[in-house]
Amino acid sequence: DINAAVVTDDHAATEQVILNAIAQFGVAGALGSQRGYVNIGRETLGSDSLMLLDPKRFTLEILENVVIDEEVERECVRLRRAGFQLALDDVISVDRVPARILELVDVVKIDLRSVVMEDLPALIRAAHAAGCLVLAEKVETKEEHRQILALGADLFQGYFFARPEILSQSQVSASxxxxxxxxxxxxxxxxxxxxxxxxxxxxxxxxxxxxxxxxxxxxxxxxxxxxxxxxxxxxxxxxxxxxxxxxxxxxxxxxxxxxxxxxxxxxxxxxxxxxxxxxxxxxxxxxxxxxxxxxxxxxxxxxxxxxxxxxxxxxxxxxxxxxxxxxxxxxxxxxxxxxxxxxxxxxxxxxxxxxxxxxxxxxxxxxxxxxxxxx
Missing domain, CATH: 1.10.3210.10 (Hypothetical protein af1432)
Structure with a gap:
């Protein structure tokens, strides 16, 4: 199985996720008691639809293809002030993440399928030094989990723990x-x-x-x-x-x-x-x-x-x-x-x-x- 989702329009996909979460399945039906992570691209960072989400239930996950500039930084500050947790998605190198951005996010997600393993200890140390939690994603084996846990990762995600579950029900739209x-x-x-x-x-x-x-x-x-x-x-x-x-x-x-x-x-x-x-x-x-x-x-x-x-x-x-x-x-x-x-x-x-x-x-x-x- 390919351990990745194929998305052609980041903004449209996020808008649909938000709509499904709050109006189709309901937050309780989609998440239970867990916190949800929602991918956001550059266009969605400034979208009003994010304000429909409860900051206590959702972490906003900035996609890896978002170029970090002053505009993105301003939106991150705005969302943090609104109470949201922020995460960086698919981080593979500390050199690609400006220190000022690490100060604005709460979680650094590390892509184990793409990161150079020799760079992993330094990446985890840099995230922790900035006060961030480290989430290792795409963990597929018991050995990978044991190894990354020993290096200091805080959270884990991947096929070793569970396969993705697709929620479905009939789509009925308001006219x-x-x-x-x-x-x-x-x-x-x-x-x-x-x-x-x-x-x-x-x-x-x-x-x-x-x-x-x-x-x-x-x-x-x-x-x-x-x-x-x-x-x-x-x-x-x-x-x-x-x-x-x-x-x-x-x-x-x-x-x-x-x-x-x-x-x-x-x-x-x-x-x-x-x-x-x-x-x-x-x-x-x-x-x-x-x-x-x-x-x-x-x-x-x-x-x-x-x-x-x-x-x-x-x-x-x-x-x-x-x-x-x-x-x-x-x-x-x-x-x-x-x-x-x-x-x-x-x-x-x-x-x-x-x-x-x-x-x-x-x-x-x-x-x-x-x-x-x-x-």
């Missing part, structure tokens, strides 16, 4: 129409309520937002409303996310997709019956909307419910409703499935607990089914 509309709304200094309305009209964008917002919080937290997710991310970060998504494949028009229409209709129906069931509890209505979205979104993305919920980082209450039909949200989901024609177990008892007559439920269901995703 360009919805993203352009969101960008227009963001440009007008909108209210939180206006932003919430735009996000809720796009089930895919909502799922991506919740993954992004969840990356900044702990798993198993209490319910996080859509408005709270927007507040946690911030309008500037939301605009960056929308702009980055515009570069992805966004040809899908939501109003032309029956499955996404069904996802949205279920969510709106559950939100409506929650509002009638407990009129003074906006958080319940919001959680009901999210339950409706995420109870079907795994079908859109080609995952299991458990996989999607793990990425999105929903509250335990929403998870229990979707996986086990537990609690008030479980009752609302049972009623929604009943109205959609699915065989919903415990439907009679769920209907009784909701306390809403069948005539009123039918009217709310019709309103939700007839509502357009495009607004």
């Amino acid at each position: 360009r129409t919805a993203l352009l509309k969101l960008n227009n709304v963001l440009a007008r200094d909108p209210s939180l309520a206006a932003l919430e309305l735009e996000v809720k009209r796009n089930p895919v964008l909502l799922a991506q937002l919740m993954k992004f917002a969840g990356s900044a919080g702990a798993a198993g937290r209490g319910d996080m409303t859509v408005a709270q997710a927007i507040s946690r991310v911030g309008t500037r970060q939301l605009a960056r996310l929308a702009q980055l998504l515009l570069f992805a494949d966004g040809a899908l028009q939501l109003e032309d997709d029956p499955l996404l229409q069904m996802v949205y209709a279920r969510a709106r129906f559950m939100e409506r019956i929650a509002a009638e069931f407990r009129a003074d509890d906006d958080d319940l209505a919001d959680a009901a909307f999210q339950t409706g979205i995420f109870s079907l979104m795994h079908v859109v993305t080609g995952q299991t419910s458990q996989q999607l919920l793990g990425q999105v980082g929903t509250s335990e209450r929403i998870k229990a409703a979707i996986l086990y039909f537990e609690g008030e949200l479980g009752d609302l989901l049972t009623v929604a499935e009943l109205m959609e024609g699915f065989h919903a177990e415990e439907s009679a008892r769920a209907l009784a607990r909701c306390g809403i007559g069948m005539g009123r439920l039918t009217a709310l269901f019709a309103e939700s089914a007839g509502e357009s995703l495009s607004g």
